[in-house]
Amino acid sequence: MDAAGELLAERGTAFTLPDLARASGVATATVYRHFAGVHDVFAEFYQRLIDELVAELAGLSARTRGRRRFEAACARWVALAAGWGRAATHIRSADGFLERVRRDDPPTSALFEELAAIIEELVADEVLPPQDVEYAVLVWVTLLDERVIVDLTSTLGWSAKRVGRTLAESVLAALAVP
Amino acid sequence: MDAAGELLAERGTAFTLPDLARASGVATATVYRHFAGVHDVFAEFYQRLIDELVAELAGLSARTRGRRRFEAACARWVALAAGWGRAATHIRSADGFLERVRRDDPPTSALFEELAAIIEELVADEVLPPQDVEYAVLVWVTLLDERVIVDLTSTLGWSAKRVGRTLAESVLAALAVP
Numbered sequence A, B: 001m002d003a004a005g006e007l008l009a010e011r012g013t014a015f016t017l018p019d020l021a022r023a024s025g026v027a028t029a030t031v032y033r034h035f036a037g038v039h040d041v042f043a044e045f046y047q048r049l050i051d052e053l054v055a056e057l058a059g060l061s062a063r064t065r066g067r068r069r070f071e072a073a074c075a076r077w078v079a080l081a082a083g084w085g086r087a088a089t090h091i092r093s094a095d096g097f098l099e100r101v102r103r104d105d106p107p108t109s110a111l112f113e114e115l116a117a118i119i120e121e122l123v124a125d126e127v128l129p130p131q132d133v134e135y136a137v138l139v140w141v142t143l144l145d146e147r148v149i150v151d152l153t154s155t156l157g158w159s160a161k162r163v164g165r166t167l168a169e170s171v172l173a174a175l176a177v178p
Helices: A002-011 A017-024 A028-034 A038-061 A066-090 A097-102 A106-124 A133-143 A146-155 A160-175 B002-011 B017-024 B028-034 B038-061 B066-090 B097-102 B106-124 B133-143 B146-155 B160-175
Strands: none
Touching: A002 A017, A002 A038, A002 A066, A017 A028, A017 A038, A038 A066, A038 A106, A066 A106, A066 A146, A066 A160, A097 A106, A097 A133, A097 B146, A106 A133, A133 A160, A133 B133, A133 B146, A133 B160, A146 A160, A146 B097, A146 B133, A160 B133, A160 B160, B002 B017, B002 B038, B002 B066, B017 B028, B017 B038, B038 B066, B038 B106, B066 B106, B066 B146, B066 B160, B097 B106, B097 B133, B106 B133, B133 B160, B146 B160
């Protein structure tokens, strides 16, 4: 998976299972035993990133609540995505986020549950007005897109801290309209 | 290009130049005379969509200004993107929007210029506080992403009118924070 991340960052999705075997220093046959094709590699890579994010978000719920939890979630998300870098920008699904939630795609649904719980807490704490939680989560995941985070850190040269704070403010302001 | 749009909507980017020739009813040699590879087809398809959007946005500047111009721009954008449908979701660049603007990618730069002019007018009219125009345009293009528009119209079943109005409100609220 580390080798897959390096190949994705360098070449995008234009690599083969033999390329992956070479990059990871294992036999081609071993790679073919694990994956039917490169699309399985992308799916597993994506699953790992989302698992990592979901684990971080779940960890926050024990320690913080309301606005602080929301801000900490954005900060951790940006820090993780800045670490993933360009690799993550190449494996974005062409299907909608809510479409994947409704068909119970496991990583997408797990992420939705974590984010929806935070939005519902913000509404319960009257930080945000009552609202359509599906739309609210869609706005949040859309603004914290990996490509946006890479653009702000690499193209504009912002620190991960500034990106997290600014995107958190933008999401909260967007959702403050009832 | 119509045939390319149909193939993109049906199969994503998984088609070849001979597939395109068959779908458009022209000789394979003719398709090879126009395109060196399918990536050229995607690039031309993307260029046409953005040209269409930029032409619509430029047309608005003669007729409206300020907040009305911003709202009309969002409405026209959503109506166009709803027409493009899923085809457009498959050809999104993995590179950042601002990264493409800074390297003077022609369609991206033309779109940036139109959107930046509208943001600057909103600031001049005091609808929005003074702000970083690059960040403001990034928030705008990110929330009006084709995948978001397809998700809201197809997954949630919202009308294009409702999507345009809601996204316009969210963008404006996000940018109202100084």
